[in-house]
Amino acid sequence: MNKLITSAIQKLGLLSAGLLMPVWALANDMTTKYNLRTPASGMAEDIYGLHNFLLAVCLVIFVVVFGVMFYSMWAHRKSRGHKPADFHESHTLEIAWTIVPFLIVVVIGVYATPVVMAQKDTTNADITVKATGYQWKWGYDYLKGEGQGISFLSTLTTPYEQRVNQQPKTNDYLSEVDNPLVVPVGKKIRVVTTANDVIHAWMVPAFGVKQDAIPGFVRDTWFRAERVGTFNGHCAELCGKDHAFMPIVVRVVTPEEYTAWVNEQKAKTAQVQQAGAQVAQVAQVK
Numbered sequence: 001m002n003k004l005i006t007s008a009i010q011k012l013g014l015l016s017a018g019l020l021m022p023v024w025a026l027a028n029d030m031t032t033k034y035n036l037r038t039p040a041s042g043m044a045e046d047i048y049g050l051h052n053f054l055l056a057v058c059l060v061i062f063v064v065v066f067g068v069m070f071y072s073m074w075a076h077r078k079s080r081g082h083k084p085a086d087f088h089e090s091h092t093l094e095i096a097w098t099i100v101p102f103l104i105v106v107v108i109g110v111y112a113t114p115v116v117m118a119q120k121d122t123t124n125a126d127i128t129v130k131a132t133g134y135q136w137k138w139g140y141d142y143l144k145g146e147g148q149g150i151s152f153l154s155t156l157t158t159p160y161e162q163r164v165n166q167q168p169k170t171n172d173y174l175s176e177v178d179n180p181l182v183v184p185v186g187k188k189i190r191v192v193t194t195a196n197d198v199i200h201a202w203m204v205p206a207f208g209v210k211q212d213a214i215p216g217f218v219r220d221t222w223f224r225a226e227r228v229g230t231f232n233g234h235c236a237e238l239c240g241k242d243h244a245f246m247p248i249v250v251r252v253v254t255p256e257e258y259t260a261w262v263n264e265q266k267a268k269t270a271q272v273q274q275a276g277a278q279v280a281q282v283a284q285v286k
Ligand SMILES: [Cu+2]
Pocket: 133, 134, 199, 200, 201, 235, 236, 237, 238, 239, 243, 246
């Protein structure tokens, strides 16, 4: 008898595990598909946690409010002969529905304020890069730190044929550029944003960064990438007909690879300057 019960329990356990596994897998799949992007910086992780916490708070409020409402409608319906209560000015109720939402807002504020404050703290950056929005590309100037003086434009490389369905779309469709922004892993990168023509916005979700780039103004934000890889973002402010065609690509590399990249860029610039000087000399001789 005991054996029978044990095997029954085992079978039940296996069955529920078998049923739960796909549910778990689906939930995981839904989370990566429909939730925020997988964080690649401490800031993005904080924002992700804050987002999940707020979603849970909203869900609890939703269930409680609608639960009470639907229960009241069902239990006190007219067909049951229910007589409405006729109390007025219940101080207990009025105080409760003022204090409870206030406490909820305070809890949310206590959790959210340090995250928002940290986002604004752009001090002690290792590298400062200026990102300038153009219709419709990004310009990067390394202002301070290793790589100072490097400057280039970053333009979409997806062929026009893919946009108009004359070629099959690749995985990098509208998320590929000729010159990605290159930064070292684990370093605090301050991004100063501005624009040349209209308002754009520099956004890389995996770093938890989004900052408007406004012509004539300078704004800043920061991130510290925690793993190497390529991360994508897009202009996040409707800026004209090609708004969808000015992606942001950030290549996060090891410090050694970054130094090598900096040297390569400097050599390129020196070559261009030399060629320019030669042309100027020839022009002078003529
Ligand atoms: Cu834009």
